[in-house]
Amino acid sequence: MSQLVDLVIFGGTGDLSTRKLLPALYQLHRHGLAERLGRIIATGRGEIDSAAFREEAHGNLRHYLADHHWDEAIWTRFRDSLHYVKVDADHDEDYTSLAACLDEDSAPIRLYYLATLPSLYGTICQHLERAGAVNDKSRVVMEKPIGHDLKSCQAINEEVATVFAEESTFRIDHYLGKETVQNLLAVRFGNPLLHPVWKNTFVDNVQITVAEEIGVEGRGSYYAKTGALRDMVQNHLLQVLSIVAMEPPASLDASDIRDEKVKVLRCLQPITASNVKDCTVRGIYAAGAVGGEAVKGFLEEAEYKDAEGTETFVAIKATINNWRWAGVPFYLRTGKRLSRRYSEIVIEFKKQPFSLFANDPNELTNKLVIRLQPDETITMHTLNKKPGLTRNLRLQPVELHLTDDRSDKDDSYDAYERLLLDAINGDQTLFMRRDEVETAWRWIDTIIEAWEETGMAVKSYNSGTMGPNASTALTARDDRSWYE
Numbered sequence: 001m002s003q004l005v006d007l008v009i010f011g012g013t014g015d016l017s018t019r020k021l022l023p024a025l026y027q028l029h030r031h032g033l034a035e036r037l038g039r040i041i042a043t044g045r046g047e048i049d050s051a052a053f054r055e056e057a058h059g060n061l062r063h064y065l066a067d068h069h070w071d072e073a074i075w076t077r078f079r080d081s082l083h084y085v086k087v088d089a090d091h092d093e094d095y096t097s098l099a100a101c102l103d104e105d106s107a108p109i110r111l112y113y114l115a116t117l118p119s120l121y122g123t124i125c126q127h128l129e130r131a132g133a134v135n136d137k138s139r140v141v142m143e144k145p146i147g148h149d150l151k152s153c154q155a156i157n158e159e160v161a162t163v164f165a166e167e168s169t170f171r172i173d174h175y176l177g178k179e180t181v182q183n184l185l186a187v188r189f190g191n192p193l194l195h196p197v198w199k200n201t202f203v204d205n206v207q208i209t210v211a212e213e214i215g216v217e218g219r220g221s222y223y224a225k226t227g228a229l230r231d232m233v234q235n236h237l238l239q240v241l242s243i244v245a246m247e248p249p250a251s252l253d254a255s256d257i258r259d260e261k262v263k264v265l266r267c268l269q270p271i272t273a274s275n276v277k278d279c280t281v282r283g284i285y286a287a288g289a290v291g292g293e294a295v296k297g298f299l300e301e302a303e304y305k306d307a308e309g310t311e312t313f314v315a316i317k318a319t320i321n322n323w324r325w326a327g328v329p330f331y332l333r334t335g336k337r338l339s340r341r342y343s344e345i346v347i348e349f350k351k352q353p354f355s356l357f358a359n360d361p362n363e364l365t366n367k368l369v370i371r372l373q374p375d376e377t378i379t380m381h382t383l384n385k386k387p388g389l390t391r392n393l394r395l396q397p398v399e400l401h402l403t404d405d406r407s408d409k410d411d412s413y414d415a416y417e418r419l420l421l422d423a424i425n426g427d428q429t430l431f432m433r434r435d436e437v438e439t440a441w442r443w444i445d446t447i448i449e450a451w452e453e454t455g456m457a458v459k460s461y462n463s464g465t466m467g468p469n470a471s472t473a474l475t476a477r478d479d480r481s482w483y484e
């Protein structure tokens, strides 16, 4: 019989907890996957009791869950597992009250989820230890961002490591919880057909796009100090890149997969003052129209007038210096207020050395397109004969869909549901190891230093477009184009 896990959420009243964590935990109950989950103890600074918290949670869940996912019997079970304890991160006595609520006999494992300000992560862990609330079975989950550069990331990791061993530390990147990211591993390493072509002799370029329609919304003051490179590339895009580019792991165990991912990050060629203008583009959204609605530019929002040095868009040509990928550009781009919301990986294969067909040679490519959102699909773009009696043979595109259409899409699980379940079960495979996060920051820091050293401009782009013209030029200089 597996041991029960009590989950304590720091930041239990916050946006992440309300929109993502509590709905995902409810879904674990609904999907019958919560047998190891004991109590859920949300914390915050407010002087409320568990009854008030449950009432609030009820309203939020009704709002964020689809109506047909609502089940009174499941809610009743879920509600009974919900508790609230007031904890101000700096108040010793609050941790004593929290520790008093935890019962090692009924739930030997404690999972502490840090969904609050990263500057509080170290303090919280140290207070928990002083209050006797950490044992050798306790685990901690850390939300991004872990720092804003390598130094601050190392400081947070160091503080947390004084209390929790690396084997008990789970750093979340919710992109890794997406079904398609795991499917990418399955498709890559499960199909003998793909194995020989997954390298520079056959792959022409790789593109990773994470495009958002929304602007900075309520996160403007955080965003003004952060920018797209730190907010998105350091974690989501580099995580996806490392999975696309990694060598076959020795096994599917967490440490074997993470060993291979970190090797890719170590092989990223530094982007310095000498090449930063050729390899990166920074943009900031101006007014425009998204989804048919007029929207303001970032700097037009009164409170962010000073943010003109902040990029809301970044495009990068990354180079991986190893035998498999030498010579293959990895084009990365992410931005806000772009023309549509989608995340996609495109592996574009090399063209035939000589074309026998009447088509424009640029049409004659194979691509593997892995869509992460809004829908999760994997499609191989191939070519066959255009039907007809004409003498000149022409080819037409044909899509081979590698996604399981039989799965009940409506009941697919959210990335947070998967990651919470893995953390409850102690499986670290889909979480970032310390060296991965720090290696990613090292590469990002060099780009930021190069931007500062060269005074690289942030170019304006109209909301509702796919970023500044310089982004088109980034690929066009190599005789390539973004796959739209």
Ligand SMILES: NC(=O)c1ccc[n+]([C@@H]2O[C@H](COP(=O)([O-])OP(=O)(O)OC[C@H]3O[C@@H](n4cnc5c(N)ncnc54)[C@H](OP(=O)(O)O)[C@@H]3O)[C@@H](O)[C@H]2O)c1
Residues within 6 Å of the ligand: 010, 011, 012, 013, 014, 015, 016, 017, 043, 044, 045, 046, 087, 088, 089, 090, 114, 115, 116, 117, 118, 120, 143, 144, 145
């Ligand atoms: N929101 C998202 O979609 C999202 C996505 C990815 C990562 N994250 C990360 O997740 C974390 C939380 O984000 P959020 O958007 O949920 O923030 P938020 O809405 O501002 O909530 C912050 C939470 O932290 C608590 N808190 C703040 N100061 C505290 C203190 N001194 N002592 C104890 N509790 C304190 C707040 O509780 P009270 O106000 O009740 O005291 C609240 O529950 C951040 O690190 C963020 O970067 C968020």
